[in-house]
Amino acid sequence: MLDQSFSKVYTKFKLHFYRKVFQRFQGRDASLTTVETFCLEIIHGLKKPTINEFASFAQISPQNATYKVNNLIQKGYLRKIQSPEDKREYHLQVTDKYFEYYNISYSYLSTVMDRIKKRFSEAEVEELEKILNIVSEELMNEVPID
Numbered sequence: 001m002l003d004q005s006f007s008k009v010y011t012k013f014k015l016h017f018y019r020k021v022f023q024r025f026q027g028r029d030a031s032l033t034t035v036e037t038f039c040l041e042i043i044h045g046l047k048k049p050t051i052n053e054f055a056s057f058a059q060i061s062p063q064n065a066t067y068k069v070n071n072l073i074q075k076g077y078l079r080k081i082q083s084p085e086d087k088r089e090y091h092l093q094v095t096d097k098y099f100e101y102y103n104i105s106y107s108y109l110s111t112v113m114d115r116i117k118k119r120f121s122e123a124e125v126e127e128l129e130k131i132l133n134i135v136s137e138e139l140m141n142e143v144p145i146d
Contacts, residue, residue, distance in 0.1 A: 035068070069092060
């Protein structure tokens with residue numbers, strides 16, 4: 001039952017996001033492909049990775065990663081920031097244009113979190129936060145993010 005309940009919540013978040021994306025782009029062409037959206041999600045989640053770090057995490061070739069990154073830079077969703085320590089190294093950073101897109105899903109997350117805080121006691125919310133932190137930090141170590 002737990003896996004079904006978790007799957008239902010996860011699916012509702014995804015479906016809400018997809019519906020909002022389609023509403024936003026109704027009547028005009030979407031500026032991002034599905035793969036580009038996934039690439040941006042990975043880059044944002046990795047918090048300013050290099051192209052090689054992105055390629056390694058996504059398990060794609062550095063050449064393929066470079067191609068995808070250059071397309072996203074051209075579309076205005078991504079920029080390269082030169083490393084202050086090593087001038088040869090560049091880190092990938094999502095732009096405000098990405099955050100306009102990202103806020104479609106994050107605003108719903110905030111809405112659900114506000115509802116959780118109203119529906120459950122402070123102790124229950126703290127317990128949920130504790131459980132989620134354990135799941136993230138201990139039980140999902142295949143996806144290393146800060």
